[in-house]
Amino acid sequence: MLAGPLSPHREDQAPGPALAAAAAGFGTPAYLMDLPAVAAAAARLEAAFGGPWLRLYSLKANDLPAITSFLHGRGWGASVVSTGEWRYARAAGVANDSVAFEGIGKSDAQLGFAVTEAAAGRPVRWLALESGQEAAVLAGLAAAAGLGRDGRPSLDVLVRLNPEVAPETRPEFAVGARASKFGMSDREILALAGDGALAGPRLRLRGVQVHVGSDLTDVRAFGDAGVRATRLLAALRAARPADAGWLDTIDFGGGFPLPAPGMPGPEDFRDALARALDRAGRALPPRPAIEPGRYLVGAAGWLVASVLHARPGTGGAQLVVLDAGMTEFIRPALYRTRHPVSAVADGPGNQAGSRLLDTAVEGPVCESTDSFGRHLLPPLRRGDLVAIGQAGAYGASFTSRYNGRPPPREILLWPDGSMEPGERPPLTTGQASTSRE
Ligand SMILES: Cc1ncc(COP(=O)(O)O)c(C=O)c1O
Numbered sequence: 001m002l003a004g005p006l007s008p009h010r011e012d013q014a015p016g017p018a019l020a021a022a023a024a025g026f027g028t029p030a031y032l033m034d035l036p037a038v039a040a041a042a043a044r045l046e047a048a049f050g051g052p053w054l055r056l057y058s059l060k061a062n063d064l065p066a067i068t069s070f071l072h073g074r075g076w077g078a079s080v081v082s083t084g085e086w087r088y089a090r091a092a093g094v095a096n097d098s099v100a101f102e103g104i105g106k107s108d109a110q111l112g113f114a115v116t117e118a119a120a121g122r123p124v125r126w127l128a129l130e131s132g133q134e135a136a137v138l139a140g141l142a143a144a145a146g147l148g149r150d151g152r153p154s155l156d157v158l159v160r161l162n163p164e165v166a167p168e169t170r171p172e173f174a175v176g177a178r179a180s181k182f183g184m185s186d187r188e189i190l191a192l193a194g195d196g197a198l199a200g201p202r203l204r205l206r207g208v209q210v211h212v213g214s215d216l217t218d219v220r221a222f223g224d225a226g227v228r229a230t231r232l233l234a235a236l237r238a239a240r241p242a243d244a245g246w247l248d249t250i251d252f253g254g255g256f257p258l259p260a261p262g263m264p265g266p267e268d269f270r271d272a273l274a275r276a277l278d279r280a281g282r283a284l285p286p287r288p289a290i291e292p293g294r295y296l297v298g299a300a301g302w303l304v305a306s307v308l309h310a311r312p313g314t315g316g317a318q319l320v321v322l323d324a325g326m327t328e329f330i331r332p333a334l335y336r337t338r339h340p341v342s343a344v345a346d347g348p349g350n351q352a353g354s355r356l357l358d359t360a361v362e363g364p365v366c367e368s369t370d371s372f373g374r375h376l377l378p379p380l381r382r383g384d385l386v387a388i389g390q391a392g393a394y395g396a397s398f399t400s401r402y403n404g405r406p407p408p409r410e411i412l413l414w415p416d417g418s419m420e421p422g423e424r425p426p427l428t429t430g431q432a433s434t435s436r437e
Pocket of ligand 1: 058061102175210211213214215253254255256291292293294295
């Protein structure tokens, strides 16, 4: 651990001294995760979604256990989409009753693990079903394990609704659109609620999960989807009067964008939902939930990289190749997202205040899409440090080993200014496969 304290910084500014210290202490490329910035984002969400709201952190945004643990310490549960993420949540100290097991496709082994844990008296808070086939397999496993009998608990399930809305975001993130693969239609769900899979004590239908999309630039689809989910919950209660007491939950998903001028904040989404429900003559269910990822960690993370070479550019004044690229941070290559890039003024050789040049910022991977785009940067030389901002979400958890590249370091910057590398437990191949746990 490197000892602090480092001077405080504004949330929207690259913490130059900390980035330089992380690079000097641990090498590059490295992610720096600023826990005070995570706390600030969490506090805003907690203020917007207080009271009855359950708050779950979507680990997919950044699955480093120390971050999940930090949020869990503030009362956040975990939303996981695989037994691998579940393992990370456990490593973070999150007990199963604070874990929601979700995800678009679950293997028999993964469903079986959820059942085994429930049979051992440790059921997850809920498991979200994506299809009737998944429900049938889970019901069979739960019956074989005797869930809901002889003192063994039932396993709570939600059904994931495709809300068929028009999410205001880039098409790749518009998972609440009808054409997407995510979730079932309300017709499918009502049919599922009437068939045998969800009958009996082994599985207990608790409600509906819905997620509109990520990085939403407007609040309307969030409100529309919320109305559809509450209508569906009412229809499920009417269809299953004996279970009406249990049908109390709607998980409204995540999707809140990072703070930026003109972008809606978490409280705008809450208010839009309240207005939409009011107009539709509906109310929040007794147990509403959110499961954001990006908002909690996106602005809190920087990827610090070293310049490998800099030379005159063809289209611009300068072309630099960094020691970080799409293997460390895939979003610009995958989605053409633009992230702020700045020189770390406290790094070796970097001159604060020098003139800025139109610079093509490139990665070291053998792909022409391996680019961070054009940015205004000072003249750079080999060894200078560059920071890519808003990299805390869908960055470190989305790395690949292409070109033989090892995972980047992940450094935690704690509130007291100290830094240490984050650790994660190893995953086995079986956790992602259909055959073995
Ligand atoms: C079902 C579900 N919930 C929550 C999230 C988290 O979204 P975000 O990181 O935009 O808050 C996602 C992201 O893909 C998701 O698919």
